[in-house]
Amino acid sequence: MSEPGHEQRLDSSSAMAASKRVSLEPAPRMPAAGWRFFSNARAAQEGLAMTRMMFGSGRLTGLLSVMTVGAALSLGIGAALAGENNVTEDQIIHALAPAKKAPLTRGLSFAPQTSDDPAQAAAETKLISNVRGRTTRSLSASEREEIANMAKDKPNIDLEITFNYNSADISAKSLPSVQALGRALTSADLKGSTFIVAGHTDAAGGDAYNQDLSERRADSIKHYLMQNYGIAASDLVTVGYGKSKLKDPSQPLAEVNRRVQVVNMENKTTASK
Secondary structure: OOOOHEEEEHHHHHHHHHHHHHHHHHOOOOOHHHHHHHHHHHHHHHHHHHHHHHHHHHHHHHHHHHHHHHHHHHHHHHHHHOOOOOOOHHHHHHHOOOOOOOOOOOOEEEEEEEEOOHHHHHHHHHHHHHHOOOOHHHHHHHHHHHHHHHHHOOOEEEOOEEEEOOOOOOOEEEEEHHHHHHHHHOOOOOOOEEEEEEOOOOOOOHHHHHHHHHHHHHHHHHHHHHHHHHOHHHEEEEEEEEOOOOOOOOOOHHHHOEEEEEEEOOOOOOOOO
């Protein structure tokens, strides 16, 4: 029979032994990421304290505010520049949609409208029928000029579409504009019309080189629209003008001259698709 308090003494001894064992066991190590976190946090605190010593709390707050606003502005400007040359589907539709003819009112004048001259309309229809389905390179110089003259009074838009150097491959940054064009030409407002897709270059290089390059680039746009948006080949008349029709003749090498012009001929012979 054990003495009174013996079990209590044993329990106390066991507890002391257990505590010694626990104290002898190594403490769990903090992960390396944790040490880096605390190290970086401490360094940041030290840097902030030193900056406060140099500038004072008031100046530091102002400095941080200026830095924050500057970063936000730079991000905004960068985003705007990245997409400033890309147009939207709505912008293309607005530019290419036939103008609604307002009823003539005595004493008021309106902007020039498409001629209703039956002879002119018949000539336009004949020309479009003649060039529809033809390859770009098969068009003669006189046919190209006829198309250009006919397109002057038609709804049109200039797209600054860039291509890879010395090729007809559409650049990645211009792809959104070409896709917007595809959506616009297949919209309810424009579907069924015949469109001219005209390629233009700047004045760098010879005439023959630029003529060939403008034709290949016009063809590239046409093939992309056909393959990705199901637009019929007969609805897209491609023509190349090389460097013969600069948009800004005062700056012949300017990027604005390297463009693709799209013209709505309003000849809905292929409607009901």
